[in-house]
Amino acid sequence: MSLRFFRILFCLILAGLLLPDPRPAEALPDQVRIPPDVVRTLGIETMVVSPGRGVRVIRTNGVVAMIDDRIRYVTPRSIHRLAIFGYVRRVYADTGDLVTRGQVLVTVFSPDYIEAQQEYLQSIRLERISDRSPSTRPFSPKIREAALARLKNLGVVDREIALLEKTGIVHKNLKIRSPISGYVLTKMAVSGQAINSGDRLFVIANLDWVRINAQVYQQDVPFLGLGQTMKVRLPDTGLTLSGRVIYISPVTDPKTRTVTVRGIFFNKPLRLRPGMFLPVRVLVPAGGTGLWIPKKAVFLAGGHPVVFLQEQKDLFRIRRVSVGASEGGLVPVTSGLHPGERLVVRNGFWVKAQFERGK
Template sequence: MISLASCGAGKKEGDARQAPLVTAATVASARFIDRIEAVGSARANEQVTLSAPVTQRIDRINFEDGGFVAQGQVIAVLAAGQQNAQLADARARAREAEQQLARLSALKDRGFATNASVDAQIAAAASARAQAAEAIASIGDRVIRAPFAGYASLRTVSAGAVVSAGTEIATISDISRIKLDFPVPETMLSAVKPGQTIEARAAAYPDQPFRGTIATIDPVVDPATRSVMVRAVLPNGDLRLKPGMLLTVAIESGARVAPAVPEPAIIGQGADRFVFLIGEDDVVKRTPVKVGVRRDGMIEITEGLKPGQKIVGEGVVKVADGAKVRTAGPAAAKPTQQASAE
């Protein structure tokens, strides 16, 4: 009797060892988003470098370092003494030519001047007016104006300095909006389109996302990198973003709801993936699945499972196909969880 009781107790202990304790999880629906990540460079909405058109002395500088300038505002004025003198001379010649033309026209009406002399004087008057216009244009070239509103760069020249043609005087940048250029692999091109929302982050503001939209996609793929340049536009009302900044870009697309399971529930064998489906009487079945994107510990299941099914969430190394298990749980995936591709 004692011997038989001992054998019975040993059998029960063996049965207990054959039923490992695992954590169960319920397959639940979760929202997944495909995510493309890239690195891009920030550019000003508009930017221009204003340079001296001729070699000349600077008479006046009319902007502050980093200050705001309005469209059409005078940035600098170059000396134009010689051009002013030329303009005065050209205007005097134009007046003289007009007066001479009036006298010849009167003489012609009385028959004392030929048509040829009148025509010659008309040409002389037109030439004098053209010389005056040329002098005015030359003076205007020495007044450097902002072509659009923006912020001026740091000043590197001073009034009184003689600058040569092409010397930079100021750079004007319109940073009310930022153009963000970044490459996208050609394999991902079908997931990118104008109007799509992007999220960018700068190292200077790691906790603040900057959101914008894709404006343009370059029609040409770079044969060296097999990528295409995409340009997004980001509002920059607080002027935090600066031209030249390096930003990480995330493009979200393909939002969908799909079955999701915890990462530890997935078993890998080569290119195949499996889960242990818990059936009646807590008997597990090795079930093949196809997986999608993953994030925050959850994996999308594209084929093989349905929401509501119970699987082994943790402890898959303890079980085998057809084995009976003891479950602790179930720990269901949160249906409100959002995941995206890395």
């Protein structure tokens, strides 16, 4: 015999031991009485029925992908478009490392950097001299601003510029920093190599937000809309994460007859890794409003769906209802139930056992 049979048998025996006669003289045939203390002991819970909007669940699969505008390519920027920008001195990050914005990734010996520093120092000296001559005074600030812009174009940060102004010491090695916080996906920089302006030294991606591309069959596409809830379940932990739909492709794949639906998910801490294949659910609000109740609140009695209502603290009534297809753990009730009635939504099998015992 199945485990379910023994579980039901145990519940019926326990109900018979705990509960008094369920059908006192004052109870009608479709009613039973259960003392309030027994209701608490058995964990029977109820809720007041109210109109609400149900959901339709579209189930499919999806692949985690990076967001394009959260990827950065770290490249040296030259001033004069020289054949060789410089030479890599030291590399401080490797593939897979988590780096922060402004963190030094590599130092490069760069003639452009040396020249830009010297020009900036000369512009400061010229500005001091020009203050004594009214004829040249208007031009000196513009010269200094141009020299400062060249330094910033190379990626020199403000504190390094302030140190250059204070000490007047020209440094040979340019520090190239990470433009964003994220993970190093690719590292091409190697100590000693010659690099040109525009060469990719690193590829860094911020994974705090990721997208999931799901494939939805064309018959389900009319129910989709931007902003709808998209859920994924992690296979290792069973954790469910929620996002929202941000894109629905206008094109159907001619081979699979599916449409790409893209959701965006917050991913901090890192749980969704690019390339993961996951089950996806899109929650589509059902049309119209009605009575939606938990699926576990509906039972079968005599081949018909029934629910149990609490009319008093110790009085429960059984009632036949008509229900639709369940979606997302909820079922729509089309007849037999009215707003404001108190419905048994947890451990209703105890109440059912009392009705069976009272027959």
